Amino acid sequence: MNSENGILLESGTNELEIVEFEVRGNKYGINVIKVKEIIQPVAVTFIPHAHEHIEGIIQLRGEVLPLVNMAKVLGLSGEELGETDKYIVTEFNKQKVVFHVQNVTRIHRISWEDIEKPSDMYQGGSSQVIGVIKINGEMILLLDFEKIIVDINPQSGIHVAQVKQLGKRERSEKRLVVAEDSPLLRKLINDTLAEAGYEVVDFFENGKQALEYLESQAAEVAAGQGPQLLITDIEMPQMDGHHLTRRIKENTELKELPVIIFSSLITEDLRHKGVEVGADAQVSKPEIAQLIKHIDQFVL
Numbered sequence: 001m002n003s004e005n006g007i008l009l010e011s012g013t014n015e016l017e018i019v020e021f022e023v024r025g026n027k028y029g030i031n032v033i034k035v036k037e038i039i040q041p042v043a044v045t046f047i048p049h050a051h052e053h054i055e056g057i058i059q060l061r062g063e064v065l066p067l068v069n070m071a072k073v074l075g076l077s078g079e080e081l082g083e084t085d086k087y088i089v090t091e092f093n094k095q096k097v098v099f100h101v102q103n104v105t106r107i108h109r110i111s112w113e114d115i116e117k118p119s120d121m122y123q124g125g126s127s128q129v130i131g132v133i134k135i136n137g138e139m140i141l142l143l144d145f146e147k148i149i150v151d152i153n154p155q156s157g158i159h160v161a162q163v164k165q166l167g168k169r170e171r172s173e174k175r176l177v178v179a180e181d182s183p184l185l186r187k188l189i190n191d192t193l194a195e196a197g198y199e200v201v202d203f204f205e206n207g208k209q210a211l212e213y214l215e216s217q218a219a220e221v222a223a224g225q226g227p228q229l230l231i232t233d234i235e236m237p238q239m240d241g242h243h244l245t246r247r248i249k250e251n252t253e254l255k256e257l258p259v260i261i262f263s264s265l266i267t268e269d270l271r272h273k274g275v276e277v278g279a280d281a282q283v284s285k286p287e288i289a290q291l292i293k294h295i296d297q298f299v300l
Contacts, residue, residue: 011276012246014112014239018133020140021088022103024076029108029133029142031235033270036089036096038104041081051152055100060089067098073128073148090145092264093156094284097149108135115142115237117181117205130181131237144182146264146285158188158286166289169197174299176201179210179232179244180262189231189262189288196292207232207239211247218253227257228299231291234263242277249278258298262291 018029019038044056044067055069067087071077084103089096115131131142150157163169176198180186186203193201204210210232220226230248232241241261248254258280266274266284274282281294 011273012242014243015109016112016235016240017107017109018140018142019088019107020105021086021101022105023070023074023101025102026074026076027105027138027140028070028074028101029140030088030090030099030145031142031265032107033265034090034092034145036091039087039089041085041087041100053148053152058087058098060098063096065089065096065098067100068148068152069100071100071102091267093146093149093286094267095149095156097145099145108133108140110135112207112236112240112243113238117237130235147182147184156286158185158192158288162287162289163192163195163292166196166292169195171199172197172300173200174198174229175227176295176299177210177214177227177230178203179205179207179230179236179241181205181233181236185233185285192288192292193295196295198295202227206236207241207244209238211239211244214248214254214257215251218251221257222253229295230257230259231262231295232259234261234265242273245274245279246277260291260294260298 017032019032019035020027020029042058044058046056047054053068053072055067057064058067082102086101086104088099088101090099110133115133118129118132128144128148129141130144133140133142178189178201180189190201204213214227217226232244234241241263245259245261248257248259261274261279261282262285264285266282271282283291283294
């Protein structure tokens with residue numbers, strides 16, 4: 001695997017690196033910070049009655065990890081193991097999962113501004129595609145690996161029941177802003193915030209839209225009369241959450257606005273990136289109850 005520009009270390013640049021891989025001749029991408037390593041295929045233990053997308057389990061340095069067959073996830077045919085097949089070992093949402101692909105080719109460094117949102121006409125409600133990247137006359141589809149895992153194991157997602165465990169909640173008039181590109185997660189976050197008593201919430205599907213809105217409200221925010229807290233994902237087309245957070249903290253009128261990063265990419269290895277851009281708190285999906293506790297801390 002060849003990197004074109006090396007490893008991206010600086011936080012908040014609105015850039016990302018993607019690992020390009022192939023499944024049945026089609027090109028896809030995964031954010032490199034989700035990838036722990038790429039290995040050759042190893043022995044797989046079949047699990048009876050497992051989800052149809054689970055190929056089995058493997059053992060890697062003493063850990064037992066699930067193996068997801070990406071051809072089945074994407075509705076593509078073929079079961080045979082090819083000479084170029086690879087296993088991509090990932091970590092996100094505080095769990096490790098291995099994905100079986102047909103080839104891993106290279107790493108691309110790109111800007112979130114260069115990632116196009118999929119059209120509703122061809123995306124569909126169950127699509128795993130969150131972005132389209134055009135490179136050298138070819139298209140690479142950026143996949144929603146969080147959705148892939150939630151589809152396999154719904155219990156790994158966000159649930160309103162987690163908030164109910166916090167006890168009876170009073171209704172709050174506090175104004176919150178949420179930047180989240182996934183329509184499904186926007187609805188789940190909206191439902192859980194409402195259950196927690198936070199009903200005045202403005203949602204935006206990327207960091208650029210959220211920043212433009214907050215800049216338009218900057219004077220009110222500085223006077224204590226505008227939005228009182230921002231919740232942001234990290235991975236979003238146009239502008240990611242790290243860059244959004246940095247822009248907020250560099251703005252004289254907005255810098256006191258509390259920013260909570262709520263993302264599957266909050267790991268011990270990556271938490272420093274949020275600290276570097278000035279995030280006030282960071283919570284790993286799907287720990288929605290922990291998110292609510294941080295919101296209470298900043299706005300109540």
